[in-house]
Amino acid sequence: xxxxxxxxxxxxxxxxxxxxxxxxxxxxxxxxxxxxxxxxxxxxxxxxxxxxxxxxxxxxxxxxxxxxxxxxxxxxxxxxxxxxxxxxxxxxxxxxxxxxxxxxxxxxxxxxxxxxxxxxxxxxxxxxxxxxxxxxxxxxxxxxxxxxxxxxxxxxxxxxxxxxxxxxxxxxxxxxxxxxxxxxxxxxxxxxxxxxxxxxxxxxxxxxxxxxxxxxxxxxxxxxxxxxxxxxxxxxxxxxxxxxxxxxx
Amino acid sequence: xxxxxxxxxxxxxxxxxxxxxxxxxxxxxxxxxxxxxxxxxxxxxxxxxxxxxxxxxxxxxxxxxxxxxxxxxxxxxxxxxxxxxxxxxxxxxxxxxxxxxxxxxxxxxxxxxxxxxxxxxxxxxxxxxxxxxxxxxxxxxxxxxxxxxxxxxxxxxxxxxxxxxxxxxxxxxxxxxxxxxxxxxxxxxxxxxxxxxxxxxxxxxxxxxxxxxxxxxxxxxxxxxxxxxxxxxxxxxxxxxxxxxxxxx
DNA sequence: TGGCCGCATTGACCTAGATCAATAATCGTT
DNA sequence: AACGATTATTGATCTAGGTCAATGCGGCCA
Numbered sequence: 001x002x003x004x005x006x007x008x009x010x011x012x013x014x015x016x017x018x019x020x021x022x023x024x025x026x027x028x029x030x031x032x033x034x035x036x037x038x039x040x041x042x043x044x045x046x047x048x049x050x051x052x053x054x055x056x057x058x059x060x061x062x063x064x065x066x067x068x069x070x071x072x073x074x075x076x077x078x079x080x081x082x083x084x085x086x087x088x089x090x091x092x093x094x095x096x097x098x099x100x101x102x103x104x105x106x107x108x109x110x111x112x113x114x115x116x117x118x119x120x121x122x123x124x125x126x127x128x129x130x131x132x133x134x135x136x137x138x139x140x141x142x143x144x145x146x147x148x149x150x151x152x153x154x155x156x157x158x159x160x161x162x163x164x165x166x167x168x169x170x171x172x173x174x175x176x177x178x179x180x181x182x183x184x185x186x187x188x189x190x191x192x193x194x195x196x197x198x199x200x201x202x203x204x205x206x207x208x209x210x211x212x213x214x215x216x217x218x219x220x221x222x223x224x225x226x227x228x229x230x231x232x233x234x235x236x237x238x239x240x241x242x243x244x245x246x247x248x249x
Numbered sequence: 250x251x252x253x254x255x256x257x258x259x260x261x262x263x264x265x266x267x268x269x270x271x272x273x274x275x276x277x278x279x280x281x282x283x284x285x286x287x288x289x290x291x292x293x294x295x296x297x298x299x300x301x302x303x304x305x306x307x308x309x310x311x312x313x314x315x316x317x318x319x320x321x322x323x324x325x326x327x328x329x330x331x332x333x334x335x336x337x338x339x340x341x342x343x344x345x346x347x348x349x350x351x352x353x354x355x356x357x358x359x360x361x362x363x364x365x366x367x368x369x370x371x372x373x374x375x376x377x378x379x380x381x382x383x384x385x386x387x388x389x390x391x392x393x394x395x396x397x398x399x400x401x402x403x404x405x406x407x408x409x410x411x412x413x414x415x416x417x418x419x420x421x422x423x424x425x426x427x428x429x430x431x432x433x434x435x436x437x438x439x440x441x442x443x444x445x446x447x448x449x450x451x452x453x454x455x456x457x458x459x460x461x462x463x464x465x466x467x468x469x470x471x472x473x474x475x476x477x478x479x480x481x482x483x484x485x486x487x488x489x490x491x492x493x494x495x496x497x498x
Numbered sequence: 499t500g501g502c503c504g505c506a507t508t509g510a511c512c513t514a515g516a517t518c519a520a521t522a523a524t525c526g527t528t
Numbered sequence: 529a530a531c532g533a534t535t536a537t538t539g540a541t542c543t544a545g546g547t548c549a550a551t552g553c554g555g556c557c558a
Contacts, residue, residue, distance in 0.1 A: 085413050088498075091417050091498070093412060093416050095413070106402055106405060107402055107406040108406075110400075110402035110403035115406055135394075142384070142388045145388070150359050152401035153358035153359035153401060154360075156355060156356040156405055156408065159409070160334050163344050164334050164336065164342040166415035167342050167457075167459035168342050168459070170515095171514075171515065201534095202536060203535075210415065210416030210417070211515075211516090212516055212517075213535085213537095214516080214536090214537080215514090218515095218538080220536095221537075233523090233524075249338055419544080419545095450504095452506090461546050462506075462507095463507080465506095466508080469506095469507090
């Protein structure tokens with residue numbers, strides 16, 4: 001996964017993260033994207049203590065499911081995850097994809113129980129944040145508390161957009177929006193906004209967007225024929241991000 | 250709006266709330282559903298000070314829109330609201346409906362800007378919670394902080410279910426789910442779970458569920474023909490909540 | 499108390515995207 | 529390297545729900 005030239009120095013070594021499990025928050029390549037941002041040095045050291053760092057999961061492993069008792073929220077350290085909610089009849093919906101620095105499990109705080117399942121899409125690592133401790137700490141670290149609320153609020157805001165997408169957008173608009181969202185997130189992490197690997201299957205994408213796999217497949221083909229993208233299996237290049245943006249609606 | 254006999258004493262006077270603007274949190278009929286739950290008496294008194302209480306809005310008035318600068322989140326005191334997100338092309342999606350004790354505007358915390366619009370569906374009142382102050386206070390009131398996070402998390406959890414609904418459910422399942430959700434919320438507020446007024450238009454319901462008005466209208470007719478509900482304009486009675494539940498999927 | 503105007507209902511028809519079915523390409527395993 | 533299993537692509541057909549159009553109804557204001 002060699003990086004192109006426009007990568008900021010900060011993220012040069014992002015790929016190394018998973019080989020270096022015991023790195024402290026302040027030295028972590030994800031620092032700017034992650035929870036500790038804005039914490040005082042002393043507070044950060046304290047926080048460091050409670051974080052269960054860099055647990056590894058092979059591809060397809062469940063980080064938690066609805067039977068797991070709730071104690072922690074998680075931050076992706078490397079790799080990627082998907083979360084799903086399930087109905088009694090077995091239907092499931094992919095509610096989101098999560099990349100390094102993003103939080104998983106915040107919707108469980110209220111009920112103190114996971115109502116969804118999180119699965120790794122590739123070999124991945126997470127940092128585990130014991131929630132009780134986190135709450136204790138926020139009592140004396142206003143900045144931590146602000147960060148947590150901010151995270152919650154950001155996901156909420158994203159979910160509202162997703163509701164619009166699911167409720168109002170056409171298949172074409174859905175896929176264009178999805179591709180640009182992923183692109184943006186790769187870019188934010190110092191990777192190329194144009195070329196990346198889709199770690200999730202076509203089925204996962206289709207499910208997430210409320211479409212059939214066949215529709216996604218056809219759209220990929222059409223977008224490629226129209227010169228918007230180039231795909232080869234899981235690899236994708238955005239060839240005309242501008243036109244893609246116009247397709248988002 | 251006379252109440253049926255199974256109403257808890259606590260909520261007997263819910264209808265009076267809007268006539269009694271300066272009632273303190275601890276004496277408010279919504280106390281059990283609202284933010285102050287679990288706060289110590291002294292803390293509550295302090296919180297009371299910063300709350301801008303019971304501002305009134307006539308039907309159709311915007312509580313805020315995307316041009317409003319963000320300073321506060323709101324709790325519905327009486328009446329009801331809808332929130333919408335808009336695309337540049339004018340399409341809009343109704344992201345939620347809000348009843349007494351429910352919070353509006355939490356998705357704005359992250360960006361410190363409202364990305365949605367909130368409109369009253371009937372003559373309504375809100376309590377305004379200045380967010381800066383709220384954050385200051387939570388530094389010394391762990392319970393307040395927990396309440397806030399809990400609220401955020403609960404809405405997040407609800408939005409995931411809504412995503413499932415929008416992405417996977419049939420029109421019939423969507424409407425059944427919607428009706429039972431509203432029913433549950435009325436019940437939680439001490440009103441009848443079976444008979445209530447839908448304060449939103451058919452168009453709002455359709456939009457929220459990702460359907461056309463005509464589809465909603467046809468479903469109402471069919472549900473009524475099947476003895477599941479009885480409707481007369483905005484009034485609705487759930488006649489067979491059990492079967493309705495089975496239709497939710 | 500009657501006359502709008504916006505909302506709701508109903509029917510006829512249409513279409514975006516689902517479903518079904520048949521390959522084809524990839525991946526993980528031995 | 530070969531194989532079975534999973535995942536992706538492509539084509540043919542179908543359908544849930546959308547769109548269009550006409551009519552009905554209720555609430556509101558003069």
